[in-house]
Amino acid sequence: MDESAWDGTLSASEFSASAQAFAEKWKLNNPAYPPWTWVKSLKVPIFATIKVEEGYLSLENVCIVKSNDDEVASCVEGEASLCDKEDEESTDSATLVQTSSGNDNAQPYYFDFHIIYSASFRVPVLYFRAYCSDGRSLGLNEIESVLPANSAKVLLESKWTFITQEEHPYLNRPWCKLHPCGSSDWMKLLFQAVEQAMELYLVSWFSVVGPVIGLSIPIQMLKEP
Structure with a gap:
């Protein structure tokens, strides 16, 4: 690929291939975390013009716990080992924030993340939603207050x-998303700085996008096989 002539975007078929590579690398480097899964869709999204296998990547039931003292911990529903460590702190490269011990005053919140191809911008877009343990969805302002403090700083x-x-x-329900208006520009700069295979597009993209919502990836994922 000629980076000097490339505009920082990718095709729908390149997105599918890159999504597969991203999911495989995530599973290999984050064994304690649930995998990203490819969700096939029977519906063609608005503005889609290229006939490829429609779908998106999904990571769901990611839980963060925020106490009354604004301490935040993260875990995954069903992964008690990540949530119930007492008097111990550990940093997981895939967690929203630093994991800490249990707190009787903690309020759990759950996040679902979807990575979807935008046919208009020709880049991936991160969609997400948050909800309480009783199923109540959080509004945009509530979500911003639940995210790690560093996320608010990055967004600002x-x-x-x-x-x-x-x-x-695909779901026809209100979700939040990180607007992709500048994605192609910084992806072009990123690939010019470090030569990478196109199948690693999503890995490189998420290394920048993930920290905005507090979800980072280990450096090993950026290495080619």
Whole structure:
């Protein structure tokens, strides 16, 4: 690929291939975390013009716990080992924030993340929603208050993205998303700085996008096989 002539975007078929590579690397490097799964869709999203296997990547039931003292811990529903460690702190490369011990005053919140291809911008877009343990969905302002403090700082200083709310392209329900307006520009710069295979597009993209919502990846994922 000629990076000097490339505009930082990818095709729908390249997105599918990159999504598979991303999911495989995530599973290999984050064995304690649930995998990203490919969700096939029977519906073609609005503005889609290329006939490829439609679908998106999904990571769901990611839990964060925020106490009355604004201490935050993260875990995954069904993964008690990540949630119930007492008097111990550990940093997991895939957790939303640093994992800490149990707190009687803690309020759990759950996040679902979907990575969807935008046919209009020709880049991946991160969609997400948050809800309480009783199923009540959080509004945009509530979500921003639950995210790690560093996320708020990144969003405030960011010139390439912001959180907005709109209808999920496949589920037809309101979801939040990181707007992709500047994605192609910084992806082009990223690939010019470090030569990478196109199948690692999603890995490189998520290394920048993930920390905005507090979800990071280990450095090993950025290495080619």
